[in-house]
């Protein structure tokens with residue numbers, strides 16, 4: 109997914125994917141990384157505010173830089189949940205799992221958790237375990253067993 113962007117009146121517009129006669133309906137405020145503008149036609153627009161909005165040029169490293177303090181807080185006793193939510197093809201798997209060249213949140217988090225637990229090994233002992241579940245069509249499936257119904261492990 110190759111995108112270029114341009115700065116226009118302090119707003120960031122996505123080009124690239126919209127080069128074939130279409131136009132982007134998403135606009136970012138360059139000075140506020142927590143705002144997303146949806147253009148609704150004419151001069152009408154809707155403003156959504158979040159804790160943080162990633163831009164098209166933000167890579168896996170940028171996403172992990174935001175999420176890692178939350179993820180690693182589990183080692184200090186906090187419960188953490190990160191949910192990738194969105195319609196099909198919007199990049200949930202890419203963001204969470206990534207590719208061999210560009211790993212996502214899962215791999216980076218595990219590396220970081222192991223790194224910190226090693227660093228603290230003189231004073232703390234951590235037991236790390238992983239479970240991976242998919243919720244699809246209101247059914248929960250254990251992704252770490254080959255066939256959830258028969259319990260055959262991968």
Ligand SMILES: Nc1ncnc2c1ncn2[C@@H]1O[C@H](COP(=O)(O)OP(=O)(O)OP(=O)(O)O)[C@@H](O)[C@H]1O
Pocket residue numbers: 109194195196197198199200201202203
């Ligand atoms: N930030 C990104 N940079 C480059 N490629 C991306 C990015 N996000 C998604 N893609 C690509 O877009 C395609 C769809 O992404 P992905 O499979 O992650 O979507 P998804 O939300 O998990 O879809 P589904 O709900 O159908 O499983 C993939 O080919 C993926 O590699």
